Amino acid sequence: MNIQEFLTIFISAVFVYNVILSRFLGLCSFIAISKETKPALAMSSAVMFVIVASSAITWFVYRFLLLPFGLTYLRTISFILVIATFVQLVEMVIRKVSPQLYRAFGIYLPLITVNCAVLGVAVLNIDMFFANGKAVAGSFYYSVFQGVCVGLGYTLAMLLMSGIRERLEFCNVPKALKDFPLAFIIASILSLSFMGFSGFKF
């Protein structure tokens, strides 16, 4: 566990392997909620929170439940169970504590349950920080930190996309390209530019 390791995780999760633009995870929310900056930010913060918390919980589930019993092949279904339960719980807590925040999140919170970025990070953590059926030293901190960084990467991609699409509202766009077609083209160009961080591999 050292600074260098954390820095590597940060750079790779935010830029080189950006969850949306390089790993292509969580694309549905990336396209659907990136029309304006404000909802995009709200969605990003919600996703970030869920990713961080779920990477912590899934680490515990994997380390203390799945590994000892030799059930590593069950990780996908159990992680989905964890994420869905957690999101449900968060929704209840927010509803009780702050109805305003609950209303602001609206549809986004349940949407996160089925956001593959969350599951993707959980699985990625296991792949990266467990070796030979054992947790790497400090792997819990790595996992949580990777969750934070992936959340940051998600926020970055959402902000870039929503900023561009907000400005596009004022442009004369050919009718056939209006809205989603253009969004796809922009997403691909953004993705290409993020590929530049790692270089092309064929």
Added chain:
Amino acid sequence: MMEILIAILVLGFLGLLFGVGLAIASKKLAVQINPKLEEVQHLLPGSNCGACGNPGCFGFAENLLAGKTALDSCRVCGDEIKEKIAKVMGVALEKQTKKIATLHCNGGRGVKDKYLYNGIDDCISASLVLGGPKSCVSACIGFGTCVKACLFGAISMSTEALPLVDKIKCRSCNKCVLACPKKLFSLVSVTYPVYVGCSSHDSGREVKNVCPVGCIACKLCEKACKFDAIAVLDNLAVIDYHKCTSCQECVKVCPAKTIGIRE
């Protein structure tokens, strides 16, 4: 065999744990909601236009049940829906006639251009440049900012580059009235078909120079009206809808066809 059993046990345990946890949480964190609230919210249009002055339809439903706002202030839902809501609330409904947005400009392409505008396709930005590309300061610019503002798709641009309001789709939410930089829209009750298609306060000669259908303040309508309902104020005919009987005398005499009848 053992492996399968362990797998089932572990996953079952996990599921049971989460299930019980959620069940307890839902009991502990339950929020008391007025059952009427959901019903009322379900009936509301859900367009969140804000015309009633509340933060969206949910805010309207909340304030309605709290007695802070009147059912009538929702301009979007029709009488049928309002009656249903009134039934849920257990109160009688006071009726109000429907209003539709009306454009007070018939200029369109007939108005002379002041300059060639080449910029963002938006009335607000166009109006920032010398009051818009039209020679008449009060003329409809025709870039359709109202079309974008309409939440119900009730406004479309005609071939004359003037916004057309669909009588049935219009929900009198006031969005176009607020969106128009020239303030050309107003809400007029459906029972009054007569309207003045001009907003220019310029003198008759100035209007005549730039627009074939603008109000030239000739006062013929004022003389023709038997009910004292129309008057030329500050070079523009204005209808007092409290007095108007829709006899359409003013429409017949208007030389520039400024006063018209809504389709």
